[in-house]
Amino acid sequence: MNLLVYSLIVPVIASLVAPSLSPKKATHIVSLSFLVPFVVAFAGLFTMDKQNIILAELSRPIGDFYLLIDPISNAIGLTVCLVSAMVGYYSLPYMLHRFEEMGYGESEYRKYIIIYGFYAVSMLWLVYSGNFVLLYIFLEISLITSFLLIYLYGYGNRRWVAVLYFIWTNVAGVLTLIGFIIAGLDNSSFAIKDISFISFTAWLLIFIGMLIKLPGLGPHIWLPWAHAEAPTPVSALLSPLTVGLAGYILLRVYLIDPSFISTYRDIILVYAIISSIYAGFAVFKQTDYKRLLAYSTVSQMGYILIGLCLGTYGLIGVVIQYMSHAFGKSILFMGAGGIIAVYHGLRDLRKMGGLHEYVPSISNATLMGFMNLGGILTIGMFGEFFILRGIVDVFGSNLMSELPLIVAVVFIFILSGWYSFYTLKRVFYGLPKEMSRPKVSRYLDVPLYMIGILSILFIFPPLVTVLLNGLKAVIGGGI
Amino acid sequence: MEALIVSIILLTLGAIFSLKDSRIGFIASILALVAAMLTLSPDVYFYGVLIFAIAILNLITLYITKNQIKGVDYALSAIMAVATLLVIMTNDFATLMATFVLVSVPTYVLVMLGDEPKVDLGIKYITFMVLATILFIIGAFITVYSYQSNPALYVLGYVMLILGLALEVGVAPLHEWVPDVFASADPIPISIIASIAKFVPFIVAFKILISTANPALETITMFSALLAVVSMFVGNIGALTSKEHGRVLGYSTVANMGYVLATFVAIVNLNYIYLAISGALLQLMANSAGKIGFFTAIKKNEVGSPVTFALAFSFVGMPPFMGFWSKLFIVLSIVNTGYLWLAILLVINSAISVPYYFRLARELGRGWGSGIANLVGILTVLITLITIYPPDWFVQSVKVIVSSFNIAM
Numbered sequence: 104m105n106l107l108v109y110s111l112i113v114p115v116i117a118s119l120v121a122p123s124l125s126p127k128k129a130t131h132i133v134s135l136s137f138l139v140p141f142v143v144a145f146a147g148l149f150t151m152d153k154q155n156i157i158l159a160e161l162s163r164p165i166g167d168f169y170l171l172i173d174p175i176s177n178a179i180g181l182t183v184c185l186v187s188a189m190v191g192y193y194s195l196p197y198m199l200h201r202f203e204e205m206g207y208g209e210s211e212y213r214k215y216i217i218i219y220g221f222y223a224v225s226m227l228w229l230v231y232s233g234n235f236v237l238l239y240i241f242l243e244i245s246l247i248t249s250f251l252l253i254y255l256y257g258y259g260n261r262r263w264v265a266v267l268y269f270i271w272t273n274v275a276g277v278l279t280l281i282g283f284i285i286a287g288l289d290n291s292s293f294a295i296k297d298i299s300f301i302s303f304t305a306w307l308l309i310f311i312g313m314l315i316k317l318p319g320l321g322p323h324i325w326l327p328w329a330h331a332e333a334p335t336p337v338s339a340l341l342s343p344l345t346v347g348l349a350g351y352i353l354l355r356v357y358l359i360d361p362s363f364i365s366t367y368r369d370i371i372l373v374y375a376i377i378s379s380i381y382a383g384f385a386v387f388k389q390t391d392y393k394r395l396l397a398y399s400t401v402s403q404m405g406y407i408l409i410g411l412c413l414g415t416y417g418l419i420g421v422v423i424q425y426m427s428h429a430f431g432k433s434i435l436f437m438g439a440g441g442i443i444a445v446y447h448g449l450r451d452l453r454k455m456g457g458l459h460e461y462v463p464s465i466s467n468a469t470l471m472g473f474m475n476l477g478g479i480l481t482i483g484m485f486g487e488f489f490i491l492r493g494i495v496d497v498f499g500s501n502l503m504s505e506l507p508l509i510v511a512v513v514f515i516f517i518l519s520g521w522y523s524f525y526t527l528k529r530v531f532y533g534l535p536k537e538m539s540r541p542k543v544s545r546y547l548d549v550p551l552y553m554i555g556i557l558s559i560l561f562i563f564p565p566l567v568t569v570l571l572n573g574l575k576a577v578i579g580g581g582i
Numbered sequence: 583m584e585a586l587i588v589s590i591i592l593l594t595l596g597a598i599f600s601l602k603d604s605r606i607g608f609i610a611s612i613l614a615l616v617a618a619m620l621t622l623s624p625d626v627y628f629y630g631v632l633i634f635a636i637a638i639l640n641l642i643t644l645y646i647t648k649n650q651i652k653g654v655d656y657a658l659s660a661i662m663a664v665a666t667l668l669v670i671m672t673n674d675f676a677t678l679m680a681t682f683v684l685v686s687v688p689t690y691v692l693v694m695l696g697d698e699p700k701v702d703l704g705i706k707y708i709t710f711m712v713l714a715t716i717l718f719i720i721g722a723f724i725t726v727y728s729y730q731s732n733p734a735l736y737v738l739g740y741v742m743l744i745l746g747l748a749l750e751v752g753v754a755p756l757h758e759w760v761p762d763v764f765a766s767a768d769p770i771p772i773s774i775i776a777s778i779a780k781f782v783p784f785i786v787a788f789k790i791l792i793s794t795a796n797p798a799l800e801t802i803t804m805f806s807a808l809l810a811v812v813s814m815f816v817g818n819i820g821a822l823t824s825k826e827h828g829r830v831l832g833y834s835t836v837a838n839m840g841y842v843l844a845t846f847v848a849i850v851n852l853n854y855i856y857l858a859i860s861g862a863l864l865q866l867m868a869n870s871a872g873k874i875g876f877f878t879a880i881k882k883n884e885v886g887s888p889v890t891f892a893l894a895f896s897f898v899g900m901p902p903f904m905g906f907w908s909k910l911f912i913v914l915s916i917v918n919t920g921y922l923w924l925a926i927l928l929v930i931n932s933a934i935s936v937p938y939y940f941r942l943a944r945e946l947g948r949g950w951g952s953g954i955a956n957l958v959g960i961l962t963v964l965i966t967l968i969t970i971y972p973p974d975w976f977v978q979s980v981k982v983i984v985s986s987f988n989i990a991m
Contacts, residue, residue, distance in 0.1 A: 281925055
């Protein structure tokens with residue numbers, strides 16, 4: 104048995120034990136428990152661990168349930184672990200503040216921490232799932248738990264938003280499931296290792312399903328609601344981790360059989376670019392800070408779709424983009440939540456400005472978050488690099504078609520940086536408004552820096568070389 | 583057969599002596615169920631245990647209600663369960679028909695029970711049920727006696743059988759009685775009608791149609807597919823637009839019966855028929871557990887929201903609850919037969935059912951009492967959670983069961 108299997112069980116046990124402890128102890132136990140698989144996944148990345156570990160041998164057509172371990176799952180797995188652990192710490196002051204606001208006692212934290220734990224655990228297990236049925240199971244568990252967190256502790260019309268979120272993403276999930284089923288019946292197994300081809304109908308259903316979840320332009324309407332009205336620790340998992348997993352699933356399907364994407368590459372690429380640009384511009388119009396971040400997610404998910412169309416380099420770009428977006432967006436949501444917590448629900452951008460004066464620690468962390476989105480001096484830089492390299496690789500033979508594409512994609516990168524610093528200016532710089540200088544709990548800023556530092560460390564060897572070599576070994580292509 | 587006779591004698595005696603003390607009826611009912619369980623072969627053990635659990639829950643919920651024939655009601659409920667346990671083993675046509683009648687007739691009485699007698703409702707219900715029984719039994723006869731010789735007659739038999747089944751379990755557009763009866767009768771007897779009474783009609787129909795599988799099925803199976811789709815939509819839209827909890831659950835039954843009926847398309851291609859039947863049975867079990875839990879919550883205000891939400895998740899088809907696996911197997915078998923459109927409609931339907939199940943969960947999960955009602959709720963959740971270990975075990979046992987489906991006529 105691989106060490107990873109045991110380490111993946113640690114957060115499950117911690118989540119089950121946590122409700123019997125005090126909020127502070129529960130937070131430490133759950134957050135630390137995610138650092139165990141984090142360390143193991145990190146080590147796995149260094150050793151280029153690549154294996155399948157059978158969990159249960161089920162009869163066909165279901166096929167084996169197994170854990171799929173390779174540098175891709177380790178890279179995404181460690182991202183999920185780190186963000187879940189840091190957001191776990193951050194939850195403590197934030198949720199206690201939220202319970203106070205809602206008139207609940209501290210005992211509500213028991214319910215919260217167990218649902219939170221299972222939410223994060225389900226995403227972690229999803230990453231390592233080597234069977235489409237198993238993968239779907241974790242996809243839906245992550246949906247139930249995130250639904251419950253929004254339903255119970257969200258803002259605004261939280262029940263309506265939660266049901267909206269649930270229906271959209273459930274439809275996405277089941278369309279994907281039917282796609283999986285067709286693929287499973289065609290290959291008489293759902294185990295990824297036994298599937299050799301995916302028919303057009305199956306691909307189409309999986310693609311549409313994951314496009315809703317990702318989301319692309321059109322089906323994106325649920326996202327700004329869900330991400331904005333969720334309690335901030337949930338937004339800080341939902342946006343950085345959950346939606347990107349749709350991209351991860353598409354990547355896994357692509358690695359089995361790329362036929363669909365390679366046939367419709369041009370259409371998907373154009374759609375992804377439009378999606379990204381539209382959402383990027385929509386960011387400027389927002390007046391609610393969390394909604395703004397939600398639109399930025401839609402724009403960033405466009406990158407993932409673009410990368411998916413760009414051959415092996417693009418796929419490496421997808422994984423790195425997932426990581427950089429997860430790091431950046433979790434910092435940003437936590438930063439937004441920090442402002443909500445210390446200024447009693449302040450989310451309106453029109454009432455902000457010059458906050459750097461009052462909450463410098465959050466402001467500096469937010470800068471790191473936006474650097475990740477903009478691809479500046481963080482792991483995001485490599486994501487953008489590989490996407491551009493992919494365009495040249497795929498369309499290089501034809502300068503006429505290449506040039507507009509490169510211009511469009513570079514424009515998207517510029518747009519991201521542009522709205523990032525524009526938002527920074529709106530929130531933190533400029534003339535300070537009359538506000539008091541609050542005391543910021545260390546739980547509300549230290550986790551942000553932990554993520555930020557790792558995102559910067561990842562551009563230096565040995566981390567970057569290990570990551571790129573690992574991804575190259577699975578996805579292929581020279582670097 | 584002996585088990586059936588022993589059980590009936592036990593139940594009759596129990597019913598007679600329960601006039602003295604109603605607890606005697608309760609104990610006799612459990613003994614009769616145990617007697618039936620003992621005769622099951624190991625292949626059907628998983629099925630048996632789950633049905634046994636549902637039957638016991640039915641008895642417990644009856645225990646917490648008062649009615650005019652206290653004591654006899656246990657026997658009525660138990661005989662249905664005994665028939666449901668034995669139907670899976672029998673391949674004798676006459677016994678199959680007998681089990682059908684044994685689960686149908688006790689409901690005529692059960693539907694009228696409650697804090698106040700509901701005779702009007704009972705008459706309405708009985709009228710529909712008598713029609714259903716006649717259609718079903720005559721349809722079964724015609725199918726069995728014509729499948730080798732007369733395709734036209736076979737088609738008639740098939741249609742009558744499916745219509746009888748539809749009327750009996752409440753598949754739209756023959757669902758007329760369901761929402762009314764579910765909304766106005768006492769919740770506890772209705773939870774029995776909504777749970778244990780649904781298995782036998784489907785199993786008997788499966789057994790008959792699989793044993794008489796005939797080329798004419800290829801075309802006529804579309805009839806079942808259409809009924810299934812109509813039922814899903816009527817059920818879910820009806821539930822979405824209804825307010826009364828009983829009525830919502832009635833429409834939910836209509837939708838669920840549509841999901842189960844959809845598995846009948848798998849009979850034209852028998853290679854994955856065991857998945858279809860596993861899906862149908864698990865769907866019926868998930869439906870039973872959910873209905874018992876929800877109706878108990880209507881009756882007593884002491885079922886907690888964790889219970890009602892868990893049941894709602896199962897109904898909606900969320901893993902690891904049973905409702906997920908049942909729908910997965912149903913969809914697998916339907917897609918395998920080439921009815922992709924039916925599978926997609928089924929899945930869309932399970933998505934549009936989300937709002938009303940959550941509404942039920944929110945409105946019915948009102949407390950966390952330490953009484954029997956909440957215990958029943960927790961037990962129903964445990965039943966739906968039994969699939970936390972992937973139910974390959976159930977599929978394997980059904981595979982063995984199905985291989986023996988061959989009716990002696």
